[in-house]
Amino acid sequence: MVLLDLVFYTFLFVVCAQVLYYLLIFGKFVFLKENKSATNNIPISVVICAKNEAENLKRFLPSIIHQDYPNFQIVLINDASYDDTLEIMEDFASMHNNIKIVNVINNEAFWANKKYALTLGIKAAKHEHLLFTDADCKPISKHWISEMSACFNNKKSIVIGYGAYSKIKNSFLNKLIRFETLLTAIQYFSFAKIGQPYMGVGRNLAYKKEEFFEANGFMNHMYIRSGDDDLFINQIANSQNTEICISPDSFTESVPKTTFSKWIKQKRRHITTANHYKTKHKLPLILFYITQLLFWLLSIILLITLFNWIVVSCLILLRIIVQFIVIGKASTKLNERDLVTYIPFLELFLIGIQLSIFITNLISKPKHWK
Structure with missing residues (x-):
């Protein structure tokens, strides 16, 4: 007893x-009441790092190219792909003059390290404000850039958005993936609102170049294969410089894993990264x-x-x-x-x-x- x-x-x-x-x-x-931010139309560089993503680029890149925004560049980073990723990028670049390609060759010191490829892409971006997404992502509206960029101001240099996963009917795994994504988003949005921002997702994230270079890029955690999004935000974000964007037009949608083994492999990387968060x-x-x-x-x-x-x-x-x-x-x-x-x-x-x-x-x- x-x-x-x-x-x-x-x-x-x-x-x-x-x-x-x-x-x-x-x-x-x-219970937050959303305050609509005024559009500011600042120049934006959209940065996409792709490794063997030829099919996804063909499928999703048009949704970024056709964004309703007056001044944006698209930086496409080919991270040593061995499929047709570079060729697809070049095809799009030949039709759109706001696309810049950064072709990354494997470096022995940074072998298979996305952070190395992203660093080269960030350096090549011509605009101060950077907006990140993945090659297997699409904005759910043509106002994605407008909504995310509207959250930047003199104080806010980091914007954390929501990266959803597409729905698959009659799939328990899909519901589980989306529930985990929802719960994680509730956590990082909530902690940001109480003044303790600790992560963002690379599927929908924005920050200023100035923040990147002042933090010496990813050097503090370059040895960790993952964490180009959450570890970097964990390092630089604070109550003063971070804003969340939860306008429905600001969401992105990604292709979810379709097998438990692939999803668990992905989550293993994420959980390993979380071990390096601040105490x-x-x-x-x-x-x-x-x-x-x-x-x-x-x-x-x-x-x-x-x-x-x-x-x-x-x-x-x-x-x-x-x-x-x-x-x-x-x-x-x-x-x-x-x-x-x-x-x-x-x-x-x-x-x-x-x-x-x-x-x-x-x-x-x-x-x-x-």
């Missing part, structure tokens, strides 16, 4: 922690995950033993209701409403997968970005 008392009070703490996370931290983003960012993120895990684990133990089952049931219901409200409102903001019904199941699967990836990464580390 003493052991169950300990389990119960631990569970009580866990529920309180989860409710506080959802209401006090995530609520900063979820002040890692601790609350780790605490959130631990309380997530303990919520379900302790719930099962207490319900099976029927220990204070009425109180336990009420606490479970409280946390689930708060979660549904917060994630439900976030899903409306980020156009992921079809996920709400499946929240408990998706969360349980995600917790298990993240735990297995963490254990796997202790044994071996992913090496390359592609």
Whole structure:
């Protein structure tokens, strides 16, 4: 009985922690009233790094070329591709004079390092304001550049956007991928709004060249294969220089993985990168995950033993209701409403997968970005 008392009070703490996370931290983003920024039409360089992305460039590059924006350059970086990526880039460049190609040859010191290729592309960009996306991404509207650039001002030199994944009908994996993306976005948008920005996604991210060079580029973490987006933002972002952009016209949409093995390989890289975040960012993120895990684990133990089952049931219901409200409102903001019904199941699967990836990464580390 003493052991169950300990389990119960631990569970009580866990529920309180989860409710506080959802209401006090995530609520900063979820209940935020969006203020429409005025278009400023500053010159923008859109930077796209591609490795063996010939088909995706043919499919998605036109959606960037045809953006409704008066002054933008497209910097296409061919990162030592061995397919027809360079040829496709050259075909587009021959038809559009605002495209610049940076052809990167493998360098022994930076072998298979996306950060090296991106550095060359950033140096080649002619405009001060840089907007990043991936070759397998498309803006969901022709106003993507306008919406993202509108968030720049004299104080804000970093803009964090939302990079969604396209929907695939009747696919549990697709829902799981999109739920993880949604939950991650809730976290990094919320932390940015409480003055602790810690990451952005390279599928939809903008910052000034000045920030890049003042931070000495990616040199502080060049040895880490991934993290050209989140590690760099973790290094340079603060409460004064960072803005979020959640206008629906500012979203991008990427091609999701279609097999568990490919997705888990991708998530292994991401989780490895997160180990290098600043301690002040890692601790609350780790605490959130631990309380997530303990919520379900302790719930099962207490319900099976029927220990204070009425109180336990009420606490479970409280946390689930708060979660549904917060994630439900976030899903409306980020156009992921079809996920709400499946929240408990998706969360349980995600917790298990993240735990297995963490254990796997202790044994071996992913090496390359592609």
